[in-house]
Amino acid sequence: MRDFLPADKARRERVLAVIRERYRAHGFDEIETPVVEEYARLHAGIGGDNEKLSFSVLKRGLDAEAIRAAAEDPAALADLGLRYDLTVPLARFYATHRASLPSVFRAIQIAPVWRAERPQKGRYRQFVQCDIDIIGDATARAEAELMTASLDALDALGLEGGTIRVNDRRALDAMLDVFGFAPDERPGVLITIDKLDKIGASGVVAELRERGASAPAVDAFAAYLDRPQTDAAGFDSAGIRAALPDGIPDEIVDHLVALGETVAAARGGDVPLRFDPFLVRGMGYYTGTIFELAHASVDYSLGGGGRYDGMIGRFLGQDVPAVGFSIGFERIVDLLPDAESAGDHAVVLVHDRDVPLVDLVSLKTVLVGEGRRVRLEQRTKNLKALLERATADGYTAFATVGNATTRESLEIKPLG
Template sequence: MDNSPARGTRDLLPATVAVRDHVLARITEVYHRYGYQRIETPALEDIARLTGGQGGENEKLIFKILRRGLTEFPDSLDQLADLGLRFDLTVPLTRFYGNNHAALPVPFRSFQFGPVWRAERPQKDRYRQFNQCDIDLIGEESVLAEAELIEATTEALEAAGLPGTTVRLSDRRFLSALAEGAGVAPEAQGSFFIILDKLDKIGWEGVRKELTERAGFSESQADGVQASITALQGLDPAKLADQLTDAVPNLPEDVASDLVATTTALAELAKTRELGWEFDPTLVRGMGYYTGQIFEVSHPGTSASVAGGGRYDKLIGRSLGKDVPACGFSIGFERIVNLLDNAPRTDAIAVLHEADVSPSEVLAVARQLRAEGRQVTTIKRRGKFGAQLGRLAEWGYTSFVHVRSGEVADERALGIRESS
């Protein structure tokens, strides 16, 4: 019998979990300082909600749950499932808010951490089961939401051990205006966004091929899109509004002014910490529910983004019956953990006791150490003393006390041998 975990999933050893706990604790501490409150939502959601057309390519990766009590095979395969495992935390959040908004403050600052599932091909840093870490600000219509989310998340990343991040910023409304100017019909913009989102993976040659062969774009439309986006790369931040308006004449004035407001906040923030930022006209974000500004955070340690999010003002209305302004940011928790090589050193003490020491004496020593607020574990002495100390160090212990019958040796740092 094969005892390995399912493909795309992992068993996590204590040292790995220690890193994960450290990262989550640092992120949680920062988000709590900003007023974000922890909530939890179920892993299972109604399949109709998960396949509502707002999840982009992720809707093809849903793990579906068979209906209970089927007595005959349905006419359609789609009728076999009525539930699915969530592929992100945003879609469940919108249902949560629709059900509970009357009991929540306005605006509501939400913090979530939990597993999500996607039935994709497992590869480096991509798993079928992985954890997401999200904050969302619901009920704030101004770009204060975007600016605060970016500030809080970059601070959380730095606290977790990833300073020196770069924020990339764009806007779905800008992309829509750009597409419209290039002759892309509104009903074709969804396909356009999905294909453009692959630019960093397949390059302009691949994007042009998919636009013309898969999405039915003309060569002139593909040329217009590429020329417009290329011309907007490397804009002078100080002249962002004028340059955007010149490049995309049909861009609504409020879109340009919102981007300026966010980039101004980013420029001020960058004066206080190690942080870079840029306007990136190629940034799309794959989810179909984004309605305004979108952003991603990159780090020199990886080519993939370590966090991303944006505004989704229309999504909550599907549950509540009326639109509510909302903006969110998701941290790539697994990628961050993989970037941090070593577990943090904690004050972990082993109470190493001989076999003839009574349990009450062993526990008394451990109790006194725990009263000092320290992490203490009792472990029986066995085998060669030096070899056991080496194993304790490998397991993450920083010091030990050796308890013999009627005697407790002074605390010693691991790596300093004691004669047996």
């Protein structure tokens, strides 16, 4: 968990403002949910490994004896927890407010979440997530809208050229069925397959054998990995079929093809999608299309998401189609260069000690009324250090103020 100095905070807010503006331009509406949710909801078996990283809130009023008696049962000790993502709260929100929402609801959530991570570069215990979700639309249009809005936000931030890796959890399940993996061994198999880009095909096959996975299934999977490769035909039926073994249901491929065609229409013919039959994503609530946002400047994902049609039904009592996309804000903000405001809108007024306070405040009020950001600073012996500090804080111009200075005589000069 981190503190942010003024310049860092201003930089983060500038990035958030761009993301918000682009999301709203695509028809999404922002909501807000509490930072805590019920313990049982956060530990319902749908959050994957994130459930193990959640921060729980101790029940109020427990004495030492009660705590010792309940030590073996976390649910007896805690009734609330800090949210570890924004998807579980959204599902609860929709189930609670469905009657007040449109039949197809497009939501923005930009807020902090908490996970008990081991802190390291790019991983924090408190971080901001930027989510957009569409609830109530089971068609490929929903995924296409999410992808188009997310790529648009990336472009607006100066990170043009983003691509999205796409797969479908149903295709993964069908593929494991074709190879012959038993249902009870598939979760562990998927964990290993997810390491393909890190340990390579031979490493994945070796780990599957070490796990004791079905030997014939591992042999079939190894043969599939070793098959002759052909040049990808693109994100179309031929290209997707070429990347999959025989036996994958047509409706899965058709959904992916429709997704590619819709994104192409929205992007002026450009299809920045790449089909990856080994993309897994670890969240247990994904039921269909899954995706990750990539950029050539880095070797890690900048966001991702997927379809989670079964989650809302747990709270509402009936299934509702839903799909979401989360931009990795913390990773993106670290990639962007420091942005400065253009022109002389952020001004430091450096004044002499004897300038009347009334004159200073009046002059500042006039400049603020013109749309400028204004800071008053009394002149110091080391004027250079004062101006360098102002520059670091995001100010782009300065002016000196004496006893006779008026708005007409004020000379605003650029900093730096």
